[in-house]
Amino acid sequence: MTQLDGVFRREWGPAVATIARWxxxxxxxxxxxxDACAQALRTWPSDGVPSNPGAWLTTVARNRALDRLRRESSRAGKELAAVFEETTARDNGRELHPVRDDELRMMFTCAHPALDRASQLALTLRLISGLTVAEIARALLQSEAAVGQRLTRAKHKIRQANIPLRVPPPELLPDRTPHVMACVYSVFTEGYWSTGGPSAIRDELCDEGVRLAGELCSLLPADRDAHALAALVLLHDSRRQTRVDDDGALVPLDEQDRSRWDRGRIARGLDQLRLAEGAAGPYLPQAVIAALHATAPSWQLTDWTVICQAYDRLLELGESPVVRANRAVAVAFRDGFDAGLAALDEVADDPRLARSSIVASIRADLLRRAGRSREALHWYGIALESDNVSAPAAAFLRRRITELTPEMPSGQL
Incomplete structure (x- = not known):
């Protein structure tokens, strides 16, 4: 079942994008x-997984969609068949457009200006990446009910406004590109730091984020922000295999085996970073931070001064409590743990982080490093009680609690 779940997650986006366009x-x-995934669950365990599971799922889904359209259509059978034949002919090569990747096509479609930004992102993450409502809610720091309503309203608006499910004309692509970039990065982030399920990493989403970022660079070779995004995901992804141990437990950056980092991806990421020079968006400073971590010979020799400057640049581009919380870590290693904790205090009460364990987790870690074990234990416990902490993150927090507990005198526990 676990193997099939990975196949379904990997093939969901391409299949939905293809059937939606069709x-x-x-x-x-x-x-x-x-329906196609349900049929696969019934047949694949006995018949075996097809050599091309994506094509199998798309074919079955297309047949299901055709049956439904025939049942619901008021048009005569011959007329409806003609429409399908025309669509199939276009699929076979007569429809040309600069965006040739179905998932990217759908991302640009979901970026229609009639939808607000949050709805665009939620819709894309659901339709293209196959994220559940719960996963999207955690990614957007919103409630599941709010995300579910947003998805329903977005689909209703598309139907009511008769928004075409196609890529806009080439001259409109630049206006929608920032949304597409945000979606690509959200896909990668959900894979790199999974917010749900038993695994800390979802390889299929990491791979998809890297691939889509590369597709954007091919589509928009002069767009520096596209290259900055590609640099960011490549540099992060270079560390993917060292982020968990053999048992699947999280390994923090300062404890990772740097000799196992993917030097090829680091080199490609640095090449993309050079192409991104002068980019005005948020991906360049994030890529700079990732590059400094990827090229530092050790945690102790990381250039925290430049990392703080990159976080400052991010905050100039847009206020973000998550950025401020992460910046507090960099401040701690640049100026000392008391300074880092003071920086964290500045964002601790931001209501946008009320559903997140990020502040409690960072506070606990800084207190642990400062030797304030009793206080650290308290905040690790608060982080563990958060209602949106993932299973791998919870296991990591419990490990820290176990490590600190023997240090505490019995009367202080």
Whole structure:
């Protein structure tokens, strides 16, 4: 089942994007792919996984969508068949457009200006990446109910406004590119730091984020922000295999075996970073931070001064409590743990972090490093009680609690 779940997650986006473009209906596409996955669960365990599972799922989903369209259509059978034949002909090569990747096509479609930014992102993460409502809610720091309502409203608006499920004309692509970049990065982030499920890393989403970032660079070779995004995901991804141990437990950056980092991906990331020079968006400073970590010979020799400067640049581009919380860590290693804790205090009460364990986790870690074990234990416990902490993160927090407990005199526990 675990193997099939990985296949479904990997193939969900391409299948939904293809069926949506073909059928012109998001709900039909999503339902059809769900039906195809259900059929696969019934047949693959006995028949074996097909050599091309994506093609199998797409074919079955297309047949399901065709059956539904025939049932619901008021048009005569021959007329409907003609429409399908015309669509198939376009799929076979007569429809040309600069965006040739179905998932990117759908991302640009979901970036329609009639939808607000949060709805664009939620819709894309659901349809393209196959993230559940719960996963999207954690990624957006929103409640599941709010995300579910947002998805429903977005689909309704697309139907009511008759928004075409196609890529906009080439001259409109730049206006929608920032949204697409945000979605690509969200896909990668959910893979690199999974917010749900038993695994800390979802390889299929990491791979998809890296691939889509590369596709954007090919589509928009002069866009420096696209290269900055590609640099960011490549540099992060170079450390993927060392972020968990053989038992699947999280390994923090300062404890990772740097000799096992993927030097090829680091080199490619640095090449993309050079192409991104002068980029105005948020991905360049983040890529600089990732590059400094990837090239530092050790945790102790990391250039925290430049990392703090990169965080400051990020805050100039847009206020973010998450950025401020992470900046507090860099301040701690630049100026001392008391300074880092003071910087964390500045963002601790931000209501946007109320559903997140990030402040408690960072505070606990800084207190641990400062030798204030009793206080650290208290904040590790608060972080562990958060309602959105993932299973791997919870296991890591419990490990820290276990490590600190023997240090405490019995009367202080």
């Amino acid at each position: 059928s012109g209906d998001l709900d039909i596409a999503e339902d059809a792919v769900q």
